[in-house]
Amino acid sequence: MVDTVLARKETAPARSQARPATAGLRPGGRRGRLTPRFIGYAYLLPAFAVYAVFLLVPFAHSFYLSFFSWDGITDKKYVGLANYTDALRSAEVRGAFTHAFVLIAFYAFLTTAIALVLVGIIGGMRIRGLVVLRTILFLPYVIAPVVTGVTWRWLLSPDGPVNGAFRAVGLGSWARPWLGDFDWALPSVGVMGTWMLYGLVMVLLLAAVQRISPELYEAARLDGAGPVREFLAVTLPGVRNEIVVVLVLAVTAALRNFDLIYATTQGGPGTTTQVPSWMVYRQAFFVGDLGKASALGVLLTALIMILSLIILRPWKRS
Incomplete structure (x- = not known):
């Protein structure tokens, strides 16, 4: 009986190692859906960062300034x-x-x-x-x-x-x-x-x-x-x-x-x-x-x- 239990313990790691890495994951599972999307966003992130720094942020600042009267030097005055x-x-x-x-x-x-x-x-x-x-x-x-x-x-x-x-x-x-x-x-x-x-x-x-x-x-x-x-x-x-x-x-x-x-x-x-x-x-x-x-x-x-x-x-x- 003891020999049988020891034999099972010795063979268990081998079985776990033989299992494929994707075992237990259903096709189209959560990991399969998110990984390509995450990779796509990772590729887009540098370009979007440049786009945001040189276009979106200046445009947002211009939109903010459009509600003020300002000569670029003195204090801004809100004019709606x-x-x-x-x-x-x-x-x-x-x-x-x-x-x-x-x-x-x-x-x-x-x-x-x-x-x-x-x-x-x-x-x-x-x-x-x-x-x-x-x-x-x-x-x-x-x-x-x-x-x-x-x-x-x-x-x-x-x-x-x-x-x-x-x-x-x-x-x-x-x-x-x-x-x-x-x-x-x-x-x-x-x-x-x-x-x-x-x-x-x-x-x-x-x-x-x-x-x-x-x-x-x-x-x-x-x-x-x-x-x-x-x-x-x-x-x-x-x-x-x-x-x-x-x-x-x-x-x-x-x-x-x-x-x-x-x-x-x-x-x-x-x-x-x-x-x-x-x-x-x-x-x-x-x-x-x-x-x-x-x-x-x-x-x-x-x-x-x-x-x-x-x-x-x-x-x-x-």
């Missing part, structure tokens, strides 16, 4: 929603947001239209040097916006190449100080933004076109579709999701446009090119009212989020 009401009642602020919507027409719609035309032309080309051509077309996007602004300021100057070209072909009446003209300054900035963004939009749409099955194009040709019908029936539906992404990026770029304005017109002539981001800068560093500047920044952020949700909503339903 006065900064927001003053901004919404100001004709100058409303004009700045109106100018931003004009830029949206250039940044979003004109840019997308040009990129779609280029995609329709380049997408079907099979020639040498196509990669070089795409790189050249993409180049404006990788140039710093300030450099772009300085270059275009020279091009559109009264004695610049653009006016010189008009005079050379007998269209001297078209020459004008583009960035100093009350009617043409804002459209000129819009053209600069279009030139700067179309390369990115084109690359995104070209990547989408390359994922479209060639069989769809063959079927369209068998049905007698020409190039235009083929583009409308196959290419355009195939890049629908990318167009939504492009519109969000372009609308955001138009609303937070600051670099081009700073490098070219600085809100002038008068207030014809004044946009919300420039007003935030001017209110903070020229007027010295950080409270109103913060309120304008919060309103601008809210508008960007609202427009982005409006653009994305139909795409989520589809």
